[in-house]
Amino acid sequence: xxxxxxxxxxxxxxxxxxxxxxxxxxxxxxxxxxxxxxxxxxxxxxxxxxxxxxxxxxxxxxxxxxxxxxxxxxxxxxxxxxxxxxxxxxxxxxxxxxxxxxxxxxxxxxxxxxxxxxxxxxxxxxxxxxxxxxxxxxxxxxxxxxxxxxxxxxxxxxxxxxxxxxxxxxxxxxxxxxxxxxxxxxxxxxxxxxxxxxxxxxxxxxxxxxxxxxxxxxxxxxxxxxxxxxxxxxxxxxxxxxxxxxxxxxxxxxxxxxxxxxxxxxxxxxxxxxxxxxxxxxxxxxxxxxxxxxxxxxxxxxxxxxxxxxxxxxxxxxxxxxxxxxxxxxxxxxxxxxxxxxxxxxxxxxxxxxxxxxxxxxxxxxxxxxxxxxxxxxxxxxxxxxxxxxxxxxxxxxxxxxxxxxxxxxxxxxxxxxxxxxxxxxxxx
Numbered sequence: 001x002x003x004x005x006x007x008x009x010x011x012x013x014x015x016x017x018x019x020x021x022x023x024x025x026x027x028x029x030x031x032x033x034x035x036x037x038x039x040x041x042x043x044x045x046x047x048x049x050x051x052x053x054x055x056x057x058x059x060x061x062x063x064x065x066x067x068x069x070x071x072x073x074x075x076x077x078x079x080x081x082x083x084x085x086x087x088x089x090x091x092x093x094x095x096x097x098x099x100x101x102x103x104x105x106x107x108x109x110x111x112x113x114x115x116x117x118x119x120x121x122x123x124x125x126x127x128x129x130x131x132x133x134x135x136x137x138x139x140x141x142x143x144x145x146x147x148x149x150x151x152x153x154x155x156x157x158x159x160x161x162x163x164x165x166x167x168x169x170x171x172x173x174x175x176x177x178x179x180x181x182x183x184x185x186x187x188x189x190x191x192x193x194x195x196x197x198x199x200x201x202x203x204x205x206x207x208x209x210x211x212x213x214x215x216x217x218x219x220x221x222x223x224x225x226x227x228x229x230x231x232x233x234x235x236x237x238x239x240x241x242x243x244x245x246x247x248x249x250x251x252x253x254x255x256x257x258x259x260x261x262x263x264x265x266x267x268x269x270x271x272x273x274x275x276x277x278x279x280x281x282x283x284x285x286x287x288x289x290x291x292x293x294x295x296x297x298x299x300x301x302x303x304x305x306x307x308x309x310x311x312x313x314x315x316x317x318x319x320x321x322x323x324x325x326x327x328x329x330x331x332x333x334x335x336x337x338x339x340x341x342x343x344x345x346x347x348x349x350x351x352x353x354x355x356x357x358x359x360x361x362x363x364x365x366x367x368x369x370x371x372x373x374x375x376x377x378x379x380x381x382x383x384x385x386x387x388x389x390x391x392x393x394x395x396x397x398x399x400x401x402x403x404x405x406x407x408x409x410x411x412x413x414x415x416x417x418x419x420x421x422x423x424x425x426x427x428x429x
Contacts, residue, residue, distance in 0.1 A: 056099065062114040063102040070102075080104050080112060166219045176393040184219060185243035188212045190415055191251040192219075193365040194235070194260050196227040197372060197392070200382035203227050204392045205235050205260075206372075208365040210242075212416060214409025216364060218396040219244065223389055228322060232263030246271050248420035251349075255362050256339055273419060275345040278305045279361040281336075288332035297324075297332070305360065310347035314340075349418040355408030359415070364406060373401035 040380040043234045059397070067080040083105035087098045104112045169370045191210035196203050203226055220242070222235035250268070253275045254260045264272045282301050297320065304316035317340055324333040358364070375415030378390060 002213070010244050045316075056101070058116045059101040059114055062116050063104050066112060066114075066137070067104045078107075080106050083111065111114060132427075136213070147343055149371030177388050179218075179393045179397060180220060182387075183243045184209075184239060185245065187217060187219070187244060189244060189250055190412060191359060193362055194232065194259070194264075195253060195255055195362055195365045195369060196260075197369045199376065199388045199392055200379075202385060203231065204388065205231055206365065206369065206392070206396065207235055208368055210364075210406060210411055214412055216403045217401075218368065218400055218405060221389070221392055221396070223385055223392075226259075228259040229262040229266070232260045232331045235264055236263055236267040240267070245390060249273050251275055251359060251415060251419060253277065253359060253362055253365075256284070273345060274342050275359060276339045276342040277360070277362045278343050279363070281339070281343050284335050285332055287351075288335050289329060293327075293329070302317070305343070305347075306352075307347065310344045313344055313347055349415060351414050351418070352408055352411040355406075355411045355414065358406045358408050368396060368399045371395050371402075 015169045016033060041355045067082050069076065069081050081104070083103040085100050085102050088101045089098055089307065089346055101114065101117060104114065106112055187209055188211050189209050190212045193208040193210070194205065195208075196205045198204075202221050202223060204221050205227060206221045209217045211217065219239050222231055222238065224231035224234075224402070231426040249271050250273065252264050252268070252272045254264070255277045261274065264274065278301075285301065286298055289297055300316060300320050304320070307316065317336065321336050321340075322331055324330075324336065343360075346360050351359070372392055375395040375398055376391040379387075382388065
């Protein structure tokens, strides 16, 4: 038998062999990685050089069309002539660069603008580039460092913190105005989710619409001090004022806030069929219980909400309610009793299991608000309500780009039939 010392020496030798093998692999890979990095840099430099040369060639071609070939005799009826060159600022690679361009002068002494220069200056992609970088998590102070190196020997500007901030405010203001004023006539609403988010100690209430084909659309937002009925009422009235049509009853999924509930009653009335978020109800109930009882109660509620029929779920919840009261958990029992029937709405509508799970909670709008938090996390100094609205709006626009239709969207006809039986019968006929 081998002694312990021999085994230890053997293991050490094996370990040293692995380390030496890794070192050999590293030595082999280092030149390849260095070559790849150098090739990328050379390629980027070549692309930039070619791009600058292409710009200069385009400017020369414009000047030739207007004033004719440079250095050649022109007839007396010519209208323009070459007039030296000047530096012009153009957007390039997320910054502004100064490039030389020819100047063309008319016989009357006025300079004529080159069409390509005017086109590049009119279609400025720089604010959009700044916005995209900030949405990805780059701060305005670090915007310049996030760009590829500028072409050597070319003067640049527009990458400082103040310049990035100006471009950001410009682009965000435009997007916010477009977002908050767009018409909603084409949205065929079948479900509506409303929830609030706190941004810079201010409350912003957001509405997310679900169309008959399962498409999710952020409909609007409204800003105030708290998530009260007045704020939510203003939001709903704004949606109707921008053309949102309710062709029948609509399923309204909410977290249970009293202000949202009252606003829905005041504005939508009998057209609203309310579904209280089951996940919020479970969380609220757990907050009223000691830790030793939370797991049991949550399991009973989860199984109840997973039932196929509303009667079965109601029976389980009432049994749980009696258990809570008999064990002295009066606060938890009151929380369960409050709005219990509205947590069973999707069960009463007889929907498919997948669609029922999608509409039983406010997860869809919670995920949307999560994107708002992520996009605005780098903001350190908030300056007024307009800034809060800008960042919330750009967060919603960013979230919408990644939206998919809700799970179970193929079964949405079941929801339409349950909410609007007459309309569904007419469509079938």
